[in-house]
Amino acid sequence: MRNTVRQKRVKKARVIPGFRCTFGIVVLMLSLIVLIPLASVLVYSLKISPGEFFSLLWKSNVRNAFLTSIGCSLVAAGINTVFGIIVAWTLVKYDFPGKRLMDGVIELPFALPTAVAGIALTSLTSDSGIVGSFFAGFGIKIAYTRIGITVAMIFVGIPFVVRSVQPVLEKMDNSYSEAAGVLGAKKTTIFWKVIFPELKPAIFAGTGLAFGRCLGEYGSVVFIAGNKPYYTEITPLVIMSELQEFDYSSATAIALVMLAVSFFILFLNSMIQQRNARILRGGNA
Secondary structure (H helix, E strand, C coil): CHHHHHHHHHHHHCCCCCHHHHHHHHHHHHHHHHHHHHHHHHHHHCCCCHHHHHHHHCCHHHHHHHHHHHHHHHHHHHHHHHHHHHHHHHHHHCCCCCHHHHHHHCCHHHHCCHHHHHHHHHHHHCCCCHHHHHHHCCCCCCCCCHHHHHHHHHHHHHHHHHHHHHHHHHHCCCHHHHHHHHCCCCHHHHHHHHHHHHHHHHHHHHHHHHHHHHHHCCHHHHHHHCCCCCCCCCHHHHHHHHHHCCCHHHHHHHHHHHHHHHHHHHHHHHHHHHHHHHHHCCCCC
16 A cells, blocks of 8 residues: 555656656756846945945936836726726626737737837827827827827836736626626726735736836837936836946946845735735735
8 A cells, every 4th residue: 555655656756757856957047047147236236335235326318217117107007907907898798899819919019029119109109199299289298208208118018917807707606796796886996896805916917917027128218208308218228338338336336226126026926825825815914
């Protein structure tokens, strides 16, 4: 009996042949592609004294770039969250002509080269463009402003929210919401008390990914931003400018702050998801 159990354990452990080899390849690839580049930024930044580090970050153009990038990313992530949920809900809950086409269009920001997206958005939102000329009649300028930067970030970030929420909606058990409706609960109550708690982990995951993508986006934003000093310069553009001037210290300091912000958002997102998972399992918050 014991031998049989041991044989089953051995067979179960060897479902994937060559585990050590494949695991080593995974660790090697992650180290070469992710860990070593990130570690190099940290190691190079240690060569800079704390006073020099903060003086580099306190430059007026760097401070304004941080405010522009982080501020526009937060606004874009919030808008993506709202409209991403609406789009995912529409694709899952309703049948209509062109549904498959709309579902495929969501993937367009992933497949489209960022430079092409930036040029297209700039053409649409400039004062002579279709969208820009309409808003220009109301005195609202989109291209070459922070509004344009936010529009470009919304374009590249919304698929993350849609694709995070959509699978959860597809697998969601409708019996609870139907039971709540039979008991007389309003539609808004059903959504906030029954549906939304199950969607929260996916929403936070999609929003965090969208914010991270918006924060580091360069290709689609740099065209529509106009790169006006102290106004529409984004952080990745400032890093590129510092590298072109061979100022590696400034570029590294800025990159380290961007890295820290991204890690903080991902860590916060992970903590929120773990807390929500404990609540859904019936544990303590």
